[in-house]
Amino acid sequence: MSSPFNAVLRRGLLAGAFAGLTAALMSMLLVQAPLQASLGIEEARSHASGEHAHEEMFSRPVQVVGGMVAAVLVGVAIGVIFAVVFASVRHRMTARTDFGRSLQLTAVGFFAVSLLPAVKYPANPPGVGETESVSGRTLAYFSFIAAGIVIVLAAHHLRGYLAARGWSPSSSVTATAAATVVLTGVALWAWPANPDPIPADVPAALLWQFRLASLAELAGMWAALGFSFGLLNEPNRTEAPTEALAT
Incomplete structure (x- = not known):
């Protein structure tokens, strides 16, 4: 029989996979357009300087699919870490339900791991850096x-x-x-x-579109993780001492 901790870990893995899929879909919907525009600027810059654009190892569609797969894998990894942290601090959180605790931990994770770094070091598109x-x-x-x-x-x-x-x-x-x-x-x-x-040929509107889209992708991933993990965990919640989750 699996331990309570193993059950929480499996829910974290499932929630992480869903969060990664959410991030991949949001990347397709929000990030790809400014990304493609930035790549066009970078290519035009190479032509203007007389340089020949190097041949890419993978085609652009393959890169897009690879990026989506990577987003799912990153989501799974974050989901597993999220489950381990949740099992360790569940009994110290103030929310009354596991769903509320999941949302609390999600907010903390998004603030520390995604929002703060995005404020200090916002994402830049290709051609910047x-x-x-x-x-x-x-x-x-x-x-x-x-x-x-x-x-x-x-x-x-x-x-x-x-x-x-x-x-x-x-x-x-x-x-x-x-x-x-x-x-x-x-x-x-x-x-x-x-x-x-920031190069002069990168429009400010494009730059901020990319940055905000990238942050929205991260926010979507964390929201999907928190909601899905909370929903998966809530039906299985017990009032037994939480220390058992970590054993």
């Missing part, structure tokens, strides 16, 4: 994700600390929210800016 700066930009991006997770953990522990000191729920939430805003502001100020300038 120098090859030489890829390593530095990647390091800054993932370190900022780590900073977002640290901010969330600090806020969680601060709220628990204030509650243990007799603060009212409303006061502890207000103080925690204020501290989170301050820490977020410090992180946004402390991390280096994106070193790559």
